[in-house]
Amino acid sequence: MLTDRDRLVKYGSIITVVVAAVLPFLTDNMFIINLLVLMLIAVIFASAWNLLAYSGQGSLGHAAFLGIGAYASTLIAAKAGIPPLVTVFLGGAVAAFIGILIGLTCVRLKEWFLAMVTFGFAIIVQTLTVSVLAPVSGGWDGIASPRIISASVAGYQTIEYYIVLAITLLSLFAIWYIMKSKVGLAFLAIRENELEARAAGIDPVRYRLLAFAMSAYLAGVAGALQIHHIGYLTPELYGAENSFWPITYVILGGLGTLIGPVIGTVVLTIIWEGLKETGMTFGRYVIIGVILILTIIFLPRGLVSLPEEIKAWREKRGRRAGTETQIPAK
């Protein structure tokens, strides 16, 4: 049985994919294609963060995995001469490995201790990158990163767009599959009540680590894609701002849902770029902050829940109008 919401999601997704597939035919403006590529990468990153939050773990340092994936992929591509399209996934694997290591320290922690540790972890990784690892990472100056498709190929940006689109869809499909599977159920059980989950035979530590590994993997892939697309990599990728963006996207769209991060990323990117046109600099961040706080207070389940909220509000209003008309009849 499909409910209204399922149907909406189904047709909405099909339309979105079709629109995404034909977009490059509608414009040959390189600026817009570039923006779309970065937006798709942000969708992967936000979805990765969301997957971790789905298991009840809120990370404040996901930029660490973004950066690790980017550095690993770039260095492997540069030193071993493997094409970036392959190293992107190797970068993700390195991020996943380190994700498991940091996950090991995190899985037993309370939610806000975990937020602290992940935030600190991003700072530690950044410090390592610019100090001990500076000979290979290039320190604060950064290093050049090979492009996914060489700039000498005709229409390389459009080809990149389709590659990134394919990886994004693949990632979303994988996350959908995980959420529907027993693993996803286990995540939910742990998030809602760890004690009961344990009573039902779910090992919270194992599943939390799994969530960490998968989330770090996708974040690493996103970071690698972004850096191979831009062509240059600096330690600023580890900055707190990059850790906060996915949170903002996911909260606005709808925490713990598959399409929430997609909607949140698209809507915020449009708002962000629209505000850029007005010439705002700091004001843009203030507006994003206000949007974030208003969403948390007034629409805690995000934009995804907007249709339901409106429906509920209408019914409530309808009922109230109904009782009002009944009163004089008495």
Next chain:
Amino acid sequence: MDDISTFLQIIFWGLYAGCIYILLATGLNLIFGVMKVVNFAHGEFLMIGAYITATIFLLTGINPYVIMLVSMLALIVMGAAVERLCFRPILGTGKLNEIFLSIGLIYIIQNGAAIIWTDEWQSIRSPYNGITVPIGTLDVPLDYILIMIITAAILCGLYLFIRKTTIGMQMQAASQNRKGAMLVGIDVERIDVVSFGLGCALAAAAGTLWVVSGQVFNPYIGSIPAVKAFAIIILGGLGSIPGAVIGGLLMGLAENGAAYLLGGIWKDAISFVILIVVLIVRPTGLFGEKED
């Protein structure tokens, strides 16, 4: 001889940094103790306090140590407003929500400050700039000594406030048992506003001490000290003010020692290395309680 003075220098730097952390961590402890709220945007109040003191000082030339009181009052008002508008509506909906809301606050306050004061690095010169007091082989700037005395005075004042006044005792009651406090007729929501305001005032004091020491500041200085203050609270025990004092001093000393031994770049990272190592050994913190 040179080694000893370097060593003393590090200790003094550490004690100074420790004072800032103590004030931040104590404020956070007050807020967490009473409301159980995790406010990651606490450092932003330090930054606003710093700017208020610096701006009034540049406009009027009044002694910045006096302006500190104005700055603290202003932050009580700001803190009360933030508590009412942002944290009150989501109280009890989960720690993650509070953290996400703090991120929104960080965006707003940092960039709001950047709109008002630009994001350039600034600094002011305290009226006691250049005056030093010889301690052993070291000439310690008078400002540093004043900063330590003021921190100690604020902590004593706070201790008396919490122990001796009615509101202070109500705060203790609310932090020990919120429902019980409600049952005996304490207006818990008012206590929330008071403790949040007080916490922010302590952050403003920390901000003032930051600027009078001659350190540079911009709208983004607050975040890292605030997160470190959280690390101190985790290490020193939730709700424990002595824990915050000792933890703050140790953190200040540890990071300045590390900056000297490993290079300045490690100053921020070392506090988190300590935090992670401690949490691996004891996931509930050094003096952590089992319950949430």
